[in-house]
Amino acid sequence: MDIKFISQGNFSSLLQNSQIDLAILPLGSTEQHGDHLPLATDTLIVEHISKILSERARMILLPSIFYGVSYEHEPLFNISLDYNVLVDLISNICNSLYKQGIKRVFVINGHHGNLGLLQYVGQNLFTKYGIESNFFYFINYWQMIDQKFDHAGEIETSLMLAINPELVKMDVSRQGFDITNEKDKDLYKMGLNMSINSPGGFVKFTKNGIWGNPQNATIDKGQKMLVQIIENTLKLFADPRFV
Known part of the structure; x- marks a missing residue:
């Protein structure tokens, strides 16, 4: 249920009747x-x-946060927040929801550069607001599929083809840095760390800012990935350790 279209009265009713007390960000x-x-x-x-x-698991759908920590993409286009700003922003949102009666918040993360800061949100909620650790969780969607890390490559391009093909321009897609040999697995891991930890490092490593090969992307692949992501995430939601 999208919170943008819920009135104060309906929100209070949902919480009072214990129909919905979880939120997804x-x-x-x-x-x-x-x-x-x-x-x-x-x-x-x-x-x-x-x-x-949110529809399958009956959760409040919160407005999206369109900005993350993306300094690794310098000098190519990015709008970045400092990690402490984003930690505080998410913590403020969570604290507000906590005071309104929400029991748990799940962040669905779509950007690898946000991974590090998300590990500190729970700590921030506890030390600043006294909110226990079972209130906040984050899930990186790419960990719900079998494929490896990708940026504007086969995975993200396939997903976008399945979600909104009109926004994908396959005629100008270009292959980026791609690991194809088994012997290069260690290089793959090293590159992943370099790309995330160093401002400008992603472009230095990939050259054109793309990790993977978008020319292998298809709508069918994207649809199958979406099913896998949804089903695996729902399994996580149902895990008793999240209660």
Whole structure:
């Protein structure tokens, strides 16, 4: 249920009747995704996933956060927040929801650069507001599928083809950095760390800002990934350790 369209009275009624007391927050980024994908790709993907999850799991769907920590994409386009700003922003949102009676908040994260800061939100909620650890959880959607890390490559391009094909320009897609040999697995891991930890490091490593090969993307692949993401995330929601 999208909170943007819920009145105060309806919100209070839902909580009082214990119909809905969980919330889901899509977190993405605004940054380059090659010439073939929009700047808001990460957010559009998690927004779509979160909408389905909120309906299937009966959760309050919160407005998306379109900005993340994206300094690794310098000098290509990005709008970045400092990690402490984003930690405080998410913590403020969670604290407000906690005071309104929400029992748990799940962030569905669509940007790898946000991963580090999300590990500190729970700590921040506890030390600043006294909110226990079973209130806040985050899930990185790409960990719900079998494929490896990708940026504007086959995975993200396939997902966007399945979600909104009109926003994908396959005719200008270009292959980026791609690991194809088994012997390069260690290099793959090293590159992942370098790309995330160093401002400007992603572009230095990938050259064109793309990780993977978007030319292998198809709508069918994207649809299958979406099903896998939704089903695996719903299994996590049903895990008693989240209660």
